[in-house]
Amino acid sequence: MPNLKTAAVHTMTNKPWALAECCDAYVNAGIGGISVWRNVIEPIGITEAAKIVRGSGLKVPALVRGGFFPGFEPPVRDAAIDDNKRCIDEAAAIGAEMVVLVVGAVVGMSLEDARKQVAEGISRVIDHAAANKVKLAIEPLHPMYAADRSCINRMKEARLCCEQVQSPWLGIACDVYHVWWDPDLEREIALAGANGTLFGFHVCDWRANTRDLLNDRGLMGEGCIDIKMIRSWVEHAGFKGLNEIEIFSTEKWALDQNSYLEQIKRAYVEHV
Amino acid sequence: MPNLKTAAVHTMTNKPWALAECCDAYVNAGIGGISVWRNVIEPIGITEAAKIVRGSGLKVPALVRGGFFPGFEPPVRDAAIDDNKRCIDEAAAIGAEMVVLVVGAVVGMSLEDARKQVAEGISRVIDHAAANKVKLAIEPLHPMYAADRSCINRMKEARLCCEQVQSPWLGIACDVYHVWWDPDLEREIALAGANGTLFGFHVCDWRANTRDLLNDRGLMGEGCIDIKMIRSWVEHAGFKGLNEIEIFSTEKWALDQNSYLEQIKRAYVEHV
Numbered sequence: 001m002p003n004l005k006t007a008a009v010h011t012m013t014n015k016p017w018a019l020a021e022c023c024d025a026y027v028n029a030g031i032g033g034i035s036v037w038r039n040v041i042e043p044i045g046i047t048e049a050a051k052i053v054r055g056s057g058l059k060v061p062a063l064v065r066g067g068f069f070p071g072f073e074p075p076v077r078d079a080a081i082d083d084n085k086r087c088i089d090e091a092a093a094i095g096a097e098m099v100v101l102v103v104g105a106v107v108g109m110s111l112e113d114a115r116k117q118v119a120e121g122i123s124r125v126i127d128h129a130a131a132n133k134v135k136l137a138i139e140p141l142h143p144m145y146a147a148d149r150s151c152i153n154r155m156k157e158a159r160l161c162c163e164q165v166q167s168p169w170l171g172i173a174c175d176v177y178h179v180w181w182d183p184d185l186e187r188e189i190a191l192a193g194a195n196g197t198l199f200g201f202h203v204c205d206w207r208a209n210t211r212d213l214l215n216d217r218g219l220m221g222e223g224c225i226d227i228k229m230i231r232s233w234v235e236h237a238g239f240k241g242l243n244e245i246e247i248f249s250t251e252k253w254a255l256d257q258n259s260y261l262e263q264i265k266r267a268y269v270e271h272v
Numbered sequence: 273m274p275n276l277k278t279a280a281v282h283t284m285t286n287k288p289w290a291l292a293e294c295c296d297a298y299v300n301a302g303i304g305g306i307s308v309w310r311n312v313i314e315p316i317g318i319t320e321a322a323k324i325v326r327g328s329g330l331k332v333p334a335l336v337r338g339g340f341f342p343g344f345e346p347p348v349r350d351a352a353i354d355d356n357k358r359c360i361d362e363a364a365a366i367g368a369e370m371v372v373l374v375v376g377a378v379v380g381m382s383l384e385d386a387r388k389q390v391a392e393g394i395s396r397v398i399d400h401a402a403a404n405k406v407k408l409a410i411e412p413l414h415p416m417y418a419a420d421r422s423c424i425n426r427m428k429e430a431r432l433c434c435e436q437v438q439s440p441w442l443g444i445a446c447d448v449y450h451v452w453w454d455p456d457l458e459r460e461i462a463l464a465g466a467n468g469t470l471f472g473f474h475v476c477d478w479r480a481n482t483r484d485l486l487n488d489r490g491l492m493g494e495g496c497i498d499i500k501m502i503r504s505w506v507e508h509a510g511f512k513g514l515n516e517i518e519i520f521s522t523e524k525w526a527l528d529q530n531s532y533l534e535q536i537k538r539a540y541v542e543h544v
Contacts, residue, residue, distance in 0.1 A: 107480045107496045111453065144416045146453035147480045147496040153453055181383065181418035181425055208379050208419045210485055224379045224419040 002231075007268050008033030008061050008242040010202075011040045014261065015253045019049055023056035029261055033059035033242045036094055038087070050093040061098065061242050062137065062173070062200060063091040068104035069121030070114040070151065077121065080104070084125045091134045097241075098135035098199050100173050103161075105151040114151035119164045130169045137173035137199040138162070144213055155179055155188030162197050173200030174234065175246065177217060180206060180225040186233050193237025201234050203227055203272050204247045215250045219263060221271035231272060243272055274503075274515065279540050280305030280333050282474075282518040283312045286533065287525045291321055295328035301533055305331035305514045308366055310359070322365040333370065333514050334409065334445070334472060335363035340376035341393030342386040342423065349393060352376070356397045363406045369513075370407035370471050372445050375433075377423040386423035391436045402441045409445035409471040410434070416485055417450075427451055427460030434469050445472030446506065447518065449489060452478060452497040458505050465509025473506050475499055475544050476519040487522045491535060493543035503544060515544055 009031055011022045019040040026034055034053065041049040053060060066087040071077045084099075091099045103118040105111065122136065129136050138158040141150035152158050158172045172192050179185055192198040205223030210216050220227055231243065245264060252260055281303055283294045291312040298306055306325065313321040325332060338359040343349045356371075363371045375390045377383065394408065401408050410430040413422035424430050430444045444464050451457055464470040477495030482488050492499055503515065517536060524532055 110498065111455070142415065143453040144414065144482070144485075147478055147482075154455070157455060181415040183383070183426070183429060206419055210416070210419075213416075213482055213485065226382065 001269055002243065002272050004030045004265060004268065005032040006243055007031050007272075008035050008059065008244045009264065010035045010037065010064065010244060010246040012037045012064070013245055013247045013264070014257045016257055019044065020052050023052055023058060025258065025261055026058060027056055029265060031058075033061055035062040035064060035244050035246070036060065036096065037064045038090065041090060046090050046093050050095070053094040059242060060094055060096040061244055062100045063087065063094060063096040063098075064100045065102050066099045066136070067101035070104045070106050070109060070117040072106065072109065077117065080121060081124050084121070085128050088125065088129050088132050088134050092132040096134065098137045098173070099129070100200065101136055101138050102141060103138060103150050103152050105146055105148050107148055111146060111151040115157060115161065118151060119161050122161070122165050122170060126165060126167045126169055130167065134169075135199055136170050138170070139173040139175055139200075140178055142178040154182055154184070155192065156184060159188060159191060159195070159197070162195065168196065171197035171199035173202060174198065175202035176225050176227055176230050177202070177204050177206060180230065185230070189233045189237050193239065198234065198237055198239050200241060200244060201231070201239055202244045202246045204245065212250065215248045217247045217249050219247060219252070220267040227272050273541055274544050276302045276537060276540065277304040278515055279303050280307050280331065280514040280516045281536065282307045282309065282336065282516060284309045284336070285517055285519045285536070286529045288529055291316065292324050295324055295330060297530065297533055298330060299328055301537060303330075305333055307334040307336055307516050307518070308332065308368065309336045310362065313362060318362050318365050322367070325366040331514060332366055332368040333516055334372045335359065335366065335368040335370075336372045337374050338371045338408070339373035342376045342378050342381060342389040344378065344381065349389065352393060353396050356393070357400050360397065360401050360404050360406050364404040368406065370409045370445070371401070372472065373408055373410050374413060375410060375422050375424050377418055377420050379420055383418060383423040387429060387433065390423060391433050394433070394437050394442060398437060398439045398441055402439065406441075407471055408442050410442070411445040411447055411472070412450055414450040426454055426456070427464065428456060431460060431463060431467070431469070434467065440468065443469035443471035445474060446470065447474035448497050448499055448502050449474070449476050449478060452502065457502070461502075461505045461509050465511065470506065470509055470511050472513060472516060473503070473511055474516045474518045475503075476517065484522065487520045489519045489521050491519060491524070492539040499544050
């Protein structure tokens, strides 16, 4: 049974809350960390955001999110590089260990070509990441997001990209929602552990009757994912980081967020 | 540019139509074949359905669908066997070349265990299929259906199941909607061709902003799938069957189905 100190909550999980509200609530709940989405930084600016996050004493596994590297035109790809560098700067400012990368995909471009552009894009920002001591974590996204969000849809393609870029600052964020169905998951988690690229572990659940492709994730225990089993693989692979709770849910965002956080705590202790 | 005689349309594509309306319309449109869903047989009975289909002169690649083998309790699995045998009988009656299998999955059962029960279930009906000269085609379903519809989500797991059962009557139906994102797709199609298990090829498209997990498929050309490329792989692998058009779409079902069939014809000629 995991201790709440081993958990971090993504601000997007409590979307109605501002950054300061998230920090206060997670500290009061005895949760160990926070992963920060850029949308909660934007209204207050990075200086204020850094002050709030650092003042909370919470650990900060990740800033979410960079990526979206592929584009047909070079100026589009250059703009993505600039934005990823800013994202790395923000991560350094709030003391985040890594930036999570949703790598991107473009309708009309083959996934294979898009993956080449992703590797190229990461290569262009990896020195900036290293200089700022911020890791970059490729998050393989579920195949249902392959059209326009991510050309990397399995742990394997994330691994191949890491092997290509070859930097200790590049690794993988493994989110059970995206990869639970993959028959190669156990093997790829073990490989990531052995390669030193298992940077992040995200939990939530897959509802059997998912009503929406984006915002209908389940609280841990509400769906079909054997989270305890996957967590055992991740720990067996040597993962020592916080388990990040990341739930996008229109249904949950409509709840009183304090009561919802109590549900999250119970779900974490019982089902992770 | 493919001839319409190389196409078959799934009755579910024109869901508002009864079986006789589908047959008449496809014959008049110069389409080569029809794949029949069981819901259009149910209201008229198999004898009448067989008369209509056989009288149309259309080729009949498939009856859709059998499968749903896994279950926690033996009686549930036995009932699935009985239903699959009835499905094979119906396929023989209408002269369908194959039964498409949506193999099933059960919340709370690991996908690995479910796949074992699928192989076991298929083994229990394969002789009945052979005796009726009806092929069985495993259709790998998109990973977004892994919770409760299909524990086989890639061509690879379909191949492993075929290798396990070892019968010339068992093969694979490859639907671009489910597998387009798979980095191993080209290789697995070639393997299926070499193994003699490439029984079916289904086309439609994946809309970039998919609004519903079940009924928001795109007409060929409306989405991100490079159908021509996948068709070239399939033909290179030796596939000689009809290209089956299978589109579930609440939006399209609301259209006048005669005008929609004209759109389908154009989309087939231009994008398949």
